[in-house]
Amino acid sequence: MRRPATRLLHVLLSVPVVIALVIAASPNAHAQDAPVPMVVVIDPGHGGAVNPAQPDMPFDPGAIAPSNGLEEKDATLAVSLRLRALLEQDDINAILTRSTDIPLSVQQRSDTANNNTASVFVSVHFNSFTDGGPNGSLVLYPKDSDLAFAKTMSDAMFTYLGPLGVANDGVTLRDNWWIHTQMPTVTVEPAFLSNAREAALIATPGFQQLLAMSIRAGIERYDPQLLQRKAAIVAWNTAHPDRPVTAPSTVIPRTTAPAASGWLGTVVRDALILCLLVVVVRRPLASWRAVRAIAAALPMTLDRVLIHRAARRRRRRALAMRADAARAQRFARPHHVYDELY
Ligand SMILES: [Zn+2]
Numbered sequence: 001m002r003r004p005a006t007r008l009l010h011v012l013l014s015v016p017v018v019i020a021l022v023i024a025a026s027p028n029a030h031a032q033d034a035p036v037p038m039v040v041v042i043d044p045g046h047g048g049a050v051n052p053a054q055p056d057m058p059f060d061p062g063a064i065a066p067s068n069g070l071e072e073k074d075a076t077l078a079v080s081l082r083l084r085a086l087l088e089q090d091d092i093n094a095i096l097t098r099s100t101d102i103p104l105s106v107q108q109r110s111d112t113a114n115n116n117t118a119s120v121f122v123s124v125h126f127n128s129f130t131d132g133g134p135n136g137s138l139v140l141y142p143k144d145s146d147l148a149f150a151k152t153m154s155d156a157m158f159t160y161l162g163p164l165g166v167a168n169d170g171v172t173l174r175d176n177w178w179i180h181t182q183m184p185t186v187t188v189e190p191a192f193l194s195n196a197r198e199a200a201l202i203a204t205p206g207f208q209q210l211l212a213m214s215i216r217a218g219i220e221r222y223d224p225q226l227l228q229r230k231a232a233i234v235a236w237n238t239a240h241p242d243r244p245v246t247a248p249s250t251v252i253p254r255t256t257a258p259a260a261s262g263w264l265g266t267v268v269r270d271a272l273i274l275c276l277l278v279v280v281v282r283r284p285l286a287s288w289r290a291v292r293a294i295a296a297a298l299p300m301t302l303d304r305v306l307i308h309r310a311a312r313r314r315r316r317r318a319l320a321m322r323a324d325a326a327r328a329q330r331f332a333r334p335h336h337v338y339d340e341l342y
Contacts, residue, residue: 007289014279014290034240035232037093037247040219041118044080044096045125045187046073048103058103063128065199072193073101075202076124079190082212083124087219091233092226093247110180119223120149120184122215126202127189135195136167140174140187147171149184153218157190160214164207166191166198184222188215 046062062072080096087094095116097109113121127138137157141150150171158168178185190211191198201207220226237244280287 007286007293010279010283010286010290014276014287014294034243034245035229035236037091037233037245038226038229039093039095039116039118040087040226041095041097041113041116041121042080042083042087043109043113043121043123044073044076044098045123046071046076046103047098047101048073049101060103063126063193065193065196065202066132067196067199068203070193070199070203072126072128075126075193075208077101078205079208079211079215080124082209083122083215086212086216088247090216090220090227091230091245091247106178107180110178113181113183113185118183119226120219121178121181121186122153122219123178123185123187124215125187125189127192128194129192130194132195135192135198136169137161137191138169138189139171140177140189141171142173142175142178142181142185144173146185147173149222150186152222153186153188153215156218156221157188157211157214159217160210161190164201164210166201186218188218190214 046060048057048059048061050059051057060073062076064071077098077100081099084094084096084099095112095118097112098104109123127134137154139150139154139157141147154168154171158166162168174187177187191202193199193202233245233247
């Protein structure tokens with residue numbers, strides 16, 4: 001009969017070895033060289049509907065076309081959803097600030113771009129004027145450093161929209177907008193909802209698709225890395241059909257700690273595996289006991305993990321409710337957050 005202290009030592013020694021084995025066996029262990037899809041954040045302007053049950057909730061339709069009643073928030077979302085699908089076809093992780101009809105503050109939209117370290121940020125709007133005369137496509141940029149992006153976007157959009165008779169209104173500095181995004185940023189205003197002809201165009205799925213294509217062209221022309229990364233992903237997927245990289249699912253959530261990488265991680269992992277082999281070969285009986293001890297301890301550990309997780313969930317829910325209340329208060333104003341854009 002072995003002494004309890006020796007047995008405990010064996011158990012303790014086995015824990016890192018078992019962890020190393022799990023890491024080595026996981027499908028991501030060798031995926032460190034896989035290309036990671038680049039992130040583009042698209043911001044469908046405005047959002048939120050009137051809810052009689054919640055009269056304090058903010059709503060922001062944006063401009064409303066006098067000729068056909070089309071609301072800007074719906075048109076921006078429709079184009080952005082199409083744009084996301086197009087970007088995903090190019091293995092880009094396209095993140096929308098909203099994919100449903102909800103209100104968002106400027107801060108929340110900027111945070112989505114910054115927190116996801118987007119390579120570029122595009123806010124989608126439509127223009128409007130007090131009379132139906134003005135028309136055409138305009139690109140706004142917040143900083144001098146964004147001028148090149150704005151010009152590339154404006155040219156790309158005109159390539160698609162020009163043949164449909166949408167004039168090119170060029171680019172305009174709007175330095176009170178999106179000043180806190182940390183990547184190249186533009187706001188596109190591809191046509192006027194106040195212009196009856198353009199409002200009729202904006203309402204059609206064909207024109208919405210064309211707009212999405214024109215914005216994708218602007219993004220990809222400005223940042224050639226996006227298509228270079230696509231080529232790298234296609235090459236990787238051809239070489240590793242068992243472990244393909246797909247755009248939306250491969251993105252690491254912000255809260256996840258990065259896995260051990262580089263040569264040090266490999267050396268540590270291999271050393272641990274070697275230790276395990278030595279232990280198993282030299283002390284087969286002790287190893288078997290250690291495995292049994294760990295297996296016996298697992299249910300207890302799982303219980304604890306589950307209890308902690310439930311408590312964390314409750315805490316998170318309380319925090320979210322508090323944040324919602326604060327947001328509702330902030331938005332409870334008669335005008336919407338995009339008033340300045342008109
Ligand atoms: Zn707008």
